[in-house]
Amino acid sequence: xxxxxxxxxxxxxxxxxxxxxxxxxxxxxLEFNVEIMEFTISQDTEEILVSLARSKPRIIGLxxxxxxxxxxxxxxxxxxxxIEGSIVILGGPEVSYDPHVWIExxxxxxFIITGGGEEGLRDLLLGRHDYGSKILEGRNPHxxxxxxxxxxxxxxxxxxxxxxxxxxxxxxxxxxxxISSRSDQQPEFRDLDAVREEIDxxxxxxxxxxxxxxxxxxxxxxxxxxxWDHILGRYGGSGIRFHFEIFPGLFDEDDFMFFSRCPRGLFxxxxxxxxxxxxxxxxxxxxxxWEAVKPGMQRLAGLGNIHIHADLVAxxxxxxxxxxxxxxxxxxxxxxxxxxxxxxxxxxxxxxFDDAGRYGITFSxxxxxxxxxxxxxxxxxxxxxxxxxxLIDTLxxxxxxxxxxxxxxxxxxxxxxxxxxxxxxxxxxxxxxxNKVWDANAARILKFISIHHPGEExxxxxxxxxxxxxxxxxxxxxxxxxxxxxxxxxKSAIRFFMQHSRAxxxxxxxxxxxxxxxxxxxxxxxxxxxxxxxxxxGNTMALVLPGKDIIxxxx
Numbered sequence: 001x002x003x004x005x006x007x008x009x010x011x012x013x014x015x016x017x018x019x020x021x022x023x024x025x026x027x028x029x030l031e032f033n034v035e036i037m038e039f040t041i042s043q044d045t046e047e048i049l050v051s052l053a054r055s056k057p058r059i060i061g062l063x064x065x066x067x068x069x070x071x072x073x074x075x076x077x078x079x080x081x082x083i084e085g086s087i088v089i090l091g092g093p094e095v096s097y098d099p100h101v102w103i104e105x106x107x108x109x110x111f112i113i114t115g116g117g118e119e120g121l122r123d124l125l126l127g128r129h130d131y132g133s134k135i136l137e138g139r140n141p142h143x144x145x146x147x148x149x150x151x152x153x154x155x156x157x158x159x160x161x162x163x164x165x166x167x168x169x170x171x172x173x174x175x176x177x178x179i180s181s182r183s184d185q186q187p188e189f190r191d192l193d194a195v196r197e198e199i200d201x202x203x204x205x206x207x208x209x210x211x212x213x214x215x216x217x218x219x220x221x222x223x224x225x226x227x228w229d230h231i232l233g234r235y236g237g238s239g240i241r242f243h244f245e246i247f248p249g250l251f252d253e254d255d256f257m258f259f260s261r262c263p264r265g266l267f268x269x270x271x272x273x274x275x276x277x278x279x280x281x282x283x284x285x286x287x288x289x290w291e292a293v294k295p296g297m298q299r300l301a302g303l304g305n306i307h308i309h310a311d312l313v314a315x316x317x318x319x320x321x322x323x324x325x326x327x328x329x330x331x332x333x334x335x336x337x338x339x340x341x342x343x344x345x346x347x348x349x350x351x352x353f354d355d356a357g358r359y360g361i362t363f364s365x366x367x368x369x370x371x372x373x374x375x376x377x378x379x380x381x382x383x384x385x386x387x388x389x390x391l392i393d394t395l396x397x398x399x400x401x402x403x404x405x406x407x408x409x410x411x412x413x414x415x416x417x418x419x420x421x422x423x424x425x426x427x428x429x430x431x432x433x434x435n436k437v438w439d440a441n442a443a444r445i446l447k448f449i450s451i452h453h454p455g456e457e458x459x460x461x462x463x464x465x466x467x468x469x470x471x472x473x474x475x476x477x478x479x480x481x482x483x484x485x486x487x488x489x490x491k492s493a494i495r496f497f498m499q500h501s502r503a504x505x506x507x508x509x510x511x512x513x514x515x516x517x518x519x520x521x522x523x524x525x526x527x528x529x530x531x532x533x534x535x536x537x538g539n540t541m542a543l544v545l546p547g548k549d550i551i552x553x554x555x
Contacts, residue, residue, distance in 0.1 A: 001033045004125075005057035008038045009048065009068040009075075018164040018213065019063050019092065019117060021149035026118040028147075030125055032059075036154075041067060045074040053082045061121065064092040066345065066367040076106045089124065091117045091138075093179055094367070097349035099135045109134065115184065116140030143169045143188035148198050155205040162243075163207040167195045167227060171215035173247065174285040175274075176351040177313065177344060180215040181285065189223055196230045203234070209241045209268070217244040218251070228258065228267075236263050241307075243268040249293035251300070262305055270309040271297065271336075276327040279318040284352070290330070301334045308336040314385045315344030315371035317359045321381050325416040328388075332415040338397050341389040343382070344371040387423035388416070390434055400438055400471045403535070404445060404463040411453060422448060439478045442468070446480065462531040469524040469544050493523045493541060496555045509551045520546050 006024055008017030017038060024034045035055060039048050048071075052060065060083065064072050072090075079088060089111045095102050096114040103109055113120035113136050120138020123129050129136050140146070143166075155163075170187040171180035179185065190198075202210055218224045231242055246269050259267075275281055276290040301308055312331050314324060332339055346353050346363040356363070360375035373379045395401045412418040425448045426432060435441060442464045449460045465481045468474075475490050497506050497518055504515050513521075522544040526532055532540060539552035 001031060002058040003033045003035065003056065004059045004061065005052065005055050006034065006036050006061045006063075007052065008036070008063050009043075009071050010038055010040050011067040012042075013040055014161045016158060016161055016164060017063055018149060018166070020061075021154065022146065023061065023118055023121055025147045025149045025151075027122050027125060030122070032125065041071050045071065045078075048075060049078055049082045052079070057083065057086060059087045059089065059125075061089045061091065064090055064094040066094060066347070066369070069094045069367040073106070076108045080108045087111070089113065089121070091120070093347070093349065103134050111136060113138050118146060144190045144194070148194075148201070150202070155202075155207075158205075158207070160208070162209045162211045163202050163205075164211050164213055165198070165202060166190075166213050167217070168214045168219075168223070172219050173216060173287065174351075176284040176355070177316070177347070178215070179347055179349050181351065182349060187219060189220070192223065192226055195227055199227070199230065200234070203238065203240055206238070207240060209243055211243040212245070215245060216247045218246045221250075221252075225255070225258070232258075232262060232266065236266055239265075241265055241268050243270065245270045245272065247271075247288075248273060248297055249288055251296055256296075256299060259300065259303055259306060264305040265307070266305075268307040268309070269300075270311065270340075271300075272311045273297070273327075273331055274311060274313045275316055275319055275323075276330045277319050277323045280316045280323070283317040294330070297334055301336050307338070308334075309338040309340055310334055310336040311340045311342060313342050313344050314389070315361075315374060315377060315382065317374065318376060320376040321384075324377070324385060325414065328416045329414050332396075337399075339392055341385070341392050343386055343389065345369050346371060384420060384423060387427065387432065388419040391419050391422055391426075394434070394436060394441060401441070401445075401464075401467050403466045403470075404442075404460065407460060407463045408445075411456075421452065425452070438468070438472075442478065443480055459528050459530050462526040462528050462535075465526070466524060466531075466535070466542075469522045469542070470548065470550075473522055473544070473546070475522050489525050489541075490523045492555065493543065494518055496553075497543075508553065511545065511549055511551055513545055513549075517546055518543075 006020040008020050010017055020036045020038070024036060027034060035057070037051065037055060039051070060079065062072055062075070076088070080086065087110045088108055090102065090109055091113040095112050099112040099114055102112060111124060111134050113124065116138035118138070119140045120136050123138070124136055168187055168189045170185040171178070172187050174181045199210070235242075244267070248271050273290070274284075274286060278289070281288050281290070300306065310331050312327055319327065328341070346356055346361060346369045352361070360373070362372045362374070363369050364372065371382060373382055377385075395405060408418055409415060412421065426444065429447070430444065435444075445464065446457065446460060450457050461481055465477055468477045468481060497508065498515065500506055500508060501515060506513055506515065506518060524542040524544065525540065526536065532538060536542060536552050540554045541552070543551040543553065545551070
């Protein structure tokens with residue numbers, strides 16, 4: 001029996017390649033031995049090749065995306081040397097729109113399947129293709145006819161990873177930057193009963209997250225609400241999180257009433273706002289009026305029980321630096337759980353790729369094809385926005401600097417102005433280098449304050465110390481944050497609370513905790529009267545319990 005090796009090179013371990021499982025499921029009735037093998041882009045190319053060769057496949061399928069395309073190219077240069085006599089088949093969006101270029105540059109490719117991969121691979125394996133051509137255009141049956149992608153044994157291999165799932169394919173919207181806006185990407189929905197049954201199969205294995213890949217999950221209420229009702233009814237207290245990409249502005253009052261009943265952590269929404277500029281939204285074909293959508297977004301974010309990723313794309317037509325600043329301030333001001341400031345990626349197959357010359361768009365020639373400039377943003381301005389996006393990821397999205405950021409925001413007329421000032425400071429003092437270590441970023445912030453806001457250093461030392469206490473759960477803070485001897489503070493505070501202990505239990509400020517909890521807690525004493533007044537209601541110390549409950553007290 002011939003062996004087929006379906007291969008994915010993923011961006012990270014937690015992100016499996018759903019396409020491989022869909023392909024295998026669709027050809028499972030054929031006389032082939034089908035194996036799935038997944039790697040990450042951080043792995044050495046030779047290591048990947050050795051693993052592929054060890055499997056001894058007759059046919060190798062490679063799934064190509066923007067995150068793995070450069071690694072795939074490296075693999076293609078050596079794959080026929082490592083696995084002699086193998087047949088190499090490529091598929092995926094990165095090879096679907098210029099297959100002739102790939103065939104010309106990489107002789108190791110035997111076939112490229114464009115379009116519907118499931119039916120295309122099946123046709124190839126069954127001989128329903130003119131083998132005189134290396135390019136096969138696949139045309140899938142309706143999505144509801146495709147089988148469930150996962151086998152029972154897959155869930156053991158997917159343990160501790162996200163589980164990807166599609167309830168629909170295609171998208172009703174025509175956003176110029178997105179491949180799903182193409183005319184060959186019309187929405188197709190699975191049968192509702194099948195979706196509910198398949199969710200139950202996935203959930204029975206208790207994954208940490210089920211990530212729906214539907215481009216606009218809330219496009220049709222008669223479809224999305226029965227799915228959400230099912231999830232809430234069965235998995236509201238399961239600890240599983242369900243992720244959906246949604247379009248803002250499509251929810252009604254009934255939906256908000258539903259959201260208000262959802263337990264915290266059940267749902268995670270990725271909301272594609274992309275811009276608040278009307279001219280930009282019109283140019284890219286995104287049918288949205290931000291002023292009409294904004295109240296609903298504020299309401300959704302204000303509920304606090306749904307983790308929201310709010311997306312903004314920099315580099316779209318008609319969005320200059322001033323407009324970008326307004327969009328940034330509007331979306332940041334929602335204070336969602338995650339703010340994704342993404343740089344425009346000019347993808348092959350999209351309308352924006354075809355119109356790049358019209359809009360003066362220049363972009364990198366290698367994946368992920370990130371914008372460099374356009375008619376409204378020069379290269380320097382794009383670099384500023386990119387630097388700000390990295391700061392957002394480092395400071396805001398980690399939630400490790402919440403008190404400090406609140407203090408910093410009060411020093412500037414807008415959120416954008418704050419991050420622009422920080423980005424400029426890092427560029428000038430640290431050569432723009434990125435650092436993800438908490439201590440290093442805290443030290444940078446203190447230096448920034450000392451230079452740009454002298455006199456505020458001690459207050460911001462308190463803010464940073466507080467963020468450290470909340471997030472690190474460790475009494476031994478970095479040296480540059482210490483006001484006085486932390487050990488002495490902890491010993492004094494423990495003696496104070498133990499005076500109120502009864503049979504090993506302490507009750508204080510409405511909280512009840514044990515002596516063991518007390519010793520595992522973090523004790524915080526600010527150095528400024530301002531912090532005591534503004535953050536601690538006049539108390540001179542705070543106790544952060546292991547569960548992050550906070551008690552303010554004065555000894």
